[in-house]
Amino acid sequence: MKILIAFVMAGLAATSMAYGPAAKLIAGYRNTGAGPFSPDAGRSAWTQEHPSSSGAGMRSCASCHGSDISKAGRHAKTGKPIEPMALSVNPARLTDAKTVEKWFRRNCRWTLGRECTPQEKGDFIQFITSQ
């Protein structure tokens, strides 16, 4: 009985990551053939460093957002405070697909020098949702 409850809870926990505000985005990426998505892959991609096109030094998502996304970040150049990314701390994150895609486009291009693939985006979303 306890094991059954444990499985049900685990199942619910797993599905809760697939539902919620980011569900549509994840579904969209799945349609392109990407997946399965993993929060751990998202986490390691988050702190992975990339050379900048201007030769100004390495950059990663953490350069502005920090590696602990439950805390506020700051823009690497202007110092402007950035609200935490973690969904548990900031439930407004990931609620508008257009906004999410806009920031993916800009920030992936700045950090990686290219657009993120649907696989990478899905992993990032799972990471943000899991925090």
Add this chain to the structure above:
Amino acid sequence: MKKTISIIALGILSIASIGVVMSSSEWSEREDEERYGKEYESDDHEDGVFRDAWLDSRADVHPAENQIYQSECGGCHFAYQPGLLPGKDWERIMDSLVEHYGDDASLDELQTAEIRGYLLDNAADRARLSRARAFSAGSDAGDGLPRITNTRYFKREHYEIPARIVRSNAEVGSFSNCQACHRSAGAGIYNEHQVVIPGVGKWDD
């Protein structure tokens, strides 16, 4: 005769003192009714505007009221009012959003068009406020990119600020970080009476 003179003197004194009280900076100029009405509207003390000793300051540069501009452009840096650069500089910026001072600031076509229109309509060379018009007086070449900090008016106003209390100041960092010292910059108020440099204090000439 004495009475007349003293009445006239009293009259002149009252007018002079009203003038002192009403003028908060050497750029005082009553521009138009619209702005006059606007500033008296915001006369409650909840708008976060740093108060002068006498009356509230009026905007030197018209505040950036376009919502899309505020959210899209104010997302990474201070939402510089359109009146701080001439139209031709805003054009160059809007034409090169993909390479925006080292960042990618690209927007969709609709937003780009709307923001471009807003900036050009309210640029320094079209501004009605005299302090904003001053920003259209020309820039130095610098690194070739349009920069408010390279405009001649900006340089003149900031030449006596030692670079170290800005650039080596962790809470400021750069002259581009207006609101770090100009506490009411968000409201378009830049007069020197409202300058508080973090770690240094008021900077009143």
